[in-house]
Amino acid sequence: MRKSLSPFAILMLVLLISSCKEKTVDPVIPTETPAVKMVIRHEFDGELIKFNSVEYNTTHNLISFAELSYFLTDFEFKKPDGSWMPFDYQALIMARQTPIDTLVFPNFPKGAYQGIRFKLGVDSAKNHADPALWPNEHPLSIMRGGTMHWSWNAGYIFCKIEGRFFKDAPIQGAYSYHIGRDDLITQYTFENISFNYNDNVVVLPMRFEAKNFFESPHQHIMRDSALFSHSAYGDPVAEILHGNMSNLIIKD
DSSP: OOOOOOHHHHHHHHHHHHHHSOOOOOOOOOOOOOEEEEEEEEEETTEEOOTTTOOEEOSSOEEOOSEEEEEEEEEEEEOTTSOEEEEOOOEEEETTTOSEEEEEETTOOOEEEOEEEEEESOOHHHHTSOGGGSOTTSTTSHHHHGGGBOSSSSSBOSEEEEEEEESSTTOEEEEEEEEOOGGGOEEEEEOSOOEEESSSEEEEEEEEETHHHHHSSSOOOOOGGGSEEOOOTTOHHHHHHHHHHTTSEEEO
16 A cells, blocks of 8 residues: 655655756846947948948949048037037047947037037147147047158048059959048038937937038049049149038938
8 A cells, every 4th residue: 555645744844855956047137328329320322331341332443441530529419498508529540350349438418409410520729739738538539640740740540541452353452531621521410319318328320421522512533533632732632521520411
């Protein structure tokens, strides 16, 4: 005759089985630190740029990208009363390293805002100051921005775009465009952006459309006399490309 287990034995058996089951732990969901951020996607014709690996079509050229770097400075935010609040912030964007770049504005004042404006380039005073005066971690310092400063000609390269292009298949050539001169700074203004910051996360999405550098409003043709520019006065290549730079950054 089979002997039945005592209530105490049954209880111990249940506890033993329960202890052998894999324990589940509720996942820890990270929370974002409150901040105002600008996220910039670097694209060609709406697609994220793949550096040194993909060729892209402009109207007159087949090109690739090896370098895309630029400065954003002189940020201002529009208040509801129509005034603009200056915000001391400079950024050096190196899209080859971060095709999707996020700028975080530190210690941003709480309140409501109805627009943002900034410049691609560096204002005249900073442009001709000694870059060695900036702390090493600053975007305009020699340590961080040295590759974007002309040692032979006092001033910063506001925008640097370099790569390869096809001359006559399968021959490839190289192009190098360095835009930087006091009168070639570019202003961007977006007044259709409204947000409230009160210890929350605010994301301002932007898109850098590299196709427009070669296409809009002027169609740039790559030929032996138009493959590079160091923005010398009277350089027609710099003038044409600077004319296209107002269309580079778009509200996403």
